[in-house]
Amino acid sequence: MKVLAAEQHRELDAATLQEQGISSKQLMERAATACFDALCRHFPATSRPFTVVVGSGNNGGDGLAIARLLHVAAYTVRVVLVDVAPASADNEANRQRAREVGVPLIPWAAGEPLPTIERGCVLIDALFGTGLSRLISGPLAALIDHLNAQDVTRVAIDLPSGLYADRPAAGSIIRAERTLSLGYPKAALFAAANASYLGKWELIPFSLSAPYVDAAEVNHHMLTADMVAAYLRKREGSDHKGTFGHALLVAGAYGKMGAAVISARSVLRAGAGLVTTHVPRAGYEIMQISFPEAMCSVDVHKYHFTSVDAPSRYDVVGIGPGLGTDEATAKGLDRLLKEYARPMVVDADALNLIAERGWIDRLPRGSILTPHPKEFERLFGPTADDFARWELQRDRAMTLGVIVLCKTNHTSIATPDGRLYFNTTGNPGMGTGGTGDALTGILTGLLAQGYSSEQAAQLGVYLHGLAGDLAAVALEQESLLAEDVVRYLGKAFGHLHRRKT
Template sequence: MKLLTAAQTRQADAATIEQEGISSADLMERAAAAFTDWFCQRLSPAEAGEVLVVCGPGNNGGDGLVAARLLHHGGYRVQVALLPADKHSADFELNRQRLPAAVPVAEWAPAQLPAVAPGTVVVDALFGTGLNRPLTGAAAALVAHLNTSKARIVSIDLPSGLLADAPQPADSPVVQARHTITFELPKLALLLPQNARYVGRWQALPIGLSPQFLAEADTDTYLIDVTLLAGRLPARPTFSHKGTFGHALLLAGSRGKLGAAVLAARSCLHGGVGLLTVQVPAVGYAVLQTAVPEAMCLADAHKHELSELPDLKPYNAVGLGPGIGQDDATRAVLEELLCTAPVPLVLDADALNLLGANRSLLDLLPPDTLLTPHPKEFERLTEPARDDYHRLELLRDFARRHRCYVLLKGAYSCLATPDGQRYFNTTGNPGLATGGTGDVLTGLALALRADKRLSPLDAALLATYAHGRAADLAAVHTGQAGLTAGALPHYIGRALQELTTEEF
């Protein structure tokens, strides 16, 4: 699924109107009907109580007026509050005229803002993607009033005051919604951490925008979903053998951090690797042989740290990082690996911290290496970001400059590619915010990277999605708070099976 700019979204609207021979008011009706259906499925008239629809002077306000009319016809007790304005859009004026007389309408001036009772359902239709500057004056006052009311706010398209394509200025007024209902495709602003307190939970509802325009729209930003992944993971051939799916080498663990090696190894095996060899410090040999009997194990000459690199010829991919620490000997292993590896690499955790502390090593990264940092690890590789948009630019530039894939972990993890593409993930939940889940991702990515049937991009996309999907499957049984990294590997196979393409 593509992510489009606000300008492209307006172009999609215009293309739909032209190609279908409909009016802009017809498309507005379609969008408001989708919103109203969503609303009615979640709250009955009795559960909603009084519904306050707050409308701005443009087409977002027009959406709100249509929604107010449809909710009224559905038996809801609706009243409309209008932001004072000298001018209104044509579709706003049309739908103001169509509003039933039984629906109370009032202008809410800053000096006379009525109290909004806590728990009131407020439909925020003040401003949408057309906004290009922070709110001021009456609009800012109304937003502040709504935010202090403790109302249940649902925003149409975007929370009013939120900029669709640009960093939000500090302290600028933005509606704090519980839900944001956008149309056809999500907006980038909905995916960024700094906007979470405004957006709440979001959902994109289809409204039949032009398939031709969406297919041809030029973008470098996508969502990772089942549609994007269709056909990327082939079914396993009947006459498969261990060598079909690759032999992976995992370099992991140090004294006190052998659990990371166990988690990554288990994940790699559940990710479908044909053969797995794990090299750990000598102190971890018995641990790995006992905890992960399916894996072969190499004991490093050093008792507590990784200090040597084995012969890499047998392997199809190498993973380094989980629990390795930052000893000088381990740094030397990393440098040797970067200089000599003939196969794809997956680097995480302390491998990234070593790179950050020794940035000259970044120039040695082999092409198509996959790095999986969390935001703090990524900052050590680059620089502190001014805001989420700046961080995404740093991410894109880093992947291009070092010809690598970088998966910036978090809610809506973002994968940047060597050719400048960005892919935001749609799976996962807050249960992943616990120790060890990154090690599980490393193991899964290593398994898929060792599979010679998969391209570097496909392996990274599939690992990103399946890791989050495994967490979603696990949380059904454990709850998000009860989700542990150790539970995740058991759901990876199911997550991958959902994506497997069977030939007909």
């Protein structure tokens, strides 16, 4: 799914009006009705009151239409009118419609006492939408800080007021528990720094111009189940373990063999036919006992990785989980980079060694790098914000000819053709040791089967998060372990297979 810029959203609205022969007021009603339906799903009991805080623009018009629909549906609702500019025509029309059905409209202006908000209500934020282009300050900032301090459930329409669609957040911003984002995704939804403002967000689809979206030129995309399910390969009756590839996983060091076990298990759970784990001598018994399905290649060093024989005989190499950064390990990685020419999956301490030694341009083209933000910074340098990091991520992927993941709450995937993909699966319960090692194994297993690097990255990241989501439903986020993510990979595959059929 394409991620549209704020200006493209405005152009999409205009294209819809022209193509479908409707008025802007009708389009606003369409959007408001979709939001109203979502609110009814989330807040089905009519006993809980609503307060809708609206501005004078079209986002405020959406809020007024939502308030009217709630009132007609027997919800208790009132509107706080915040006039910071003359009301738009559609905003004024919806004010009149709200008055006609009896919705209480309470004006508030700068200099007046801050409005009283009923404790425990659902507060709908419809002050500003994606059109915001300036920092909120003065009385409006005081109003937003006041709304954030209330004991209410805040729901933002489109984006929390004060948040920009296409650039970093600044100033006073509504902190929503839930965001109902209209139409197509905005880049702001995927910025880690915005998570505390957005709360749990969802897209609210409604009828818009498909031809405009199809023709829109974008670099940013949101992964969807249907998109990644299309990559899944059919298994034929004559297939066997040799069909699905042989992966080499270089992982583990003294005290860190758990990372190697989790990652190796993920390789086969992702569908690879064979996995050979190259481990230090001290890890041999651990691997053979913990994961008998894996073959073992044993390093000459007791505690560290130093070298692996004939790596080119493997379909793919994954390296990094629990590896350590010993000097002998650095020399082993140096040799591996000289000897292996096909795409690799590079994670954790392998990335740290590459950053430390300046070896980034030695990676085989098509390799998949999986840094978290700190590792990303070590590799490519610091950036001021999520938006700047995304641009650097795209640039490095294009320059180096590799896939660069950055693991955040919405993991981003940059490809050599300049595209950036945002993931929507996963949950905070996955913020525990070993889940990154599981992702390395999944990516390695998919590459072993012959998926392209781009397909493996998108499918692997989505599956990894989906498995975590399914595990959290069964076990709760607080109790989630990396092994649970691995165990639920089969259910994640099943979910995607059902979407494909």
